[in-house]
Amino acid sequence: MSGKDKEEDSMQKESTNFNSQGNRLLNNILNQRKLNFSKKSKLVITGLIIGLILIILHSLFSKMQSNPATAVESLKTAISRDDRSEVKNLIKSSNKSQHINEDDIEILIQYLKNHHDYSKGLFKELSSQADKLASDSDAHLSSKYFMNLKPAEKKYGIFPDYKILVKPAYITIKSKVKGTNIYINNKQVGTSTSDDFTHTYGPYMPGIYTVKESYRGNYAKVDKVVKVDTTKNTEVKNIDSVKYVNVTSENEDAEVFIDNKNIGKKIKDVKTLGPITNNTKIYAVAVINGKQYKSEEKEIGGEYNKEETPKLYLDFPTYPGVPNPNGGQVQQLIKNYLVFKCVAVNTGNLGAMNSYIYPGSELSDEVKALVKKYQSKDEKITTKSCNITGCKFNQDGKSGVVNTEEVYNVDKYGVQSTKEYNCSYSFKFNGKTNTYLVYKLLESVSR
Structure with a gap:
């Protein structure tokens, strides 16, 4: 027999015993022939005894209701x-x-009804807490579930009372796109205010929620x-299907089209474009x-989703470029750059590689980031092959674009793997050194 059953059995016996004694007392008083009670006196005495019985019964009932196990069973019922x-x-x-409203109660009831395993474990834990509180009202309780049984203010200042405390839930939203509207259960709760937005909303009743992120911009909905x-x-x-891109081309005066619409900007005006x-x-x-x-579309x-900010190079395959006898020199430049880029990644020494990069180019900083990335992973890379798929000079004869297919061998603690990329580089002639140098990495797409 559980603690709750024993207590209820004891209270039932007390109630039965008191009723029996009360009835005997009433009969004895009324049957005493020596006392000549008036009819009115008999009614008063009867009323007092019945009132006393009701008070004691109410006290016993209140005590039974104050049992912590009763609170748990009442909630379960x-x-x-669906009460x-x-x-x-x-x-x-x-x-x-937190003010608990009808919607909160509905969310709670539906969750516990539809998640039987969780509900079963929760009430088992609450019953265990009730047993502890029945023997020690000051017991410190904690639970892996979102509910705890806790003593509340005493009823009538005498009998202990219990409440089931609900630990509220909070929902954190992360967005990489400024201006994204955020909804929770069809109610707008906020709008992202930056391109690196994080905000926690709540408190909410634990349960199932529908979260919606909605973006409406110039180039994407x-x-x-x-x-x-x-x-x-x-x-x-964040909405991972929307992001910014870096757009480059061999012709910076080319006009940009998005979904067949001219956006009224040139390549040189839209280094970063989006969100799209x-x-x-x-x-x-x-x-x-x-x-x-027209450039390629x-x-x-696909592959671009692997990058935080993808680089899109828009090539003009139908434009042949300007013939130039220095094509072989430029192709060798790219191959040498790739070899010494691997040296830089493996040793951290960028000196030799920088001799192939145009002064002031952002490419040097990009390689520094690449060095940090590979060294943090304890990986070493070597060039396995580099196939030059295209080399075009611009009209000035001093700049142009090279397209490559690159294959690298990656070594991590003796374990070998291969990485392949399609890349595009721009190059420029340096009058001071009288050589062509790598200017920018226009695009890098893993294969």
């Missing part, structure tokens, strides 16, 4: 019966600022909807020597 009013009466948020179970996960990351979606189509149109050329889906 209320949830099974929202009773559930609301039995629970309390551990966050004093997209919604992302996810279901969040706050007992398992409380973080929602993964399937947004981008191309450029250039006029060279009075003739119009690109999307940022």
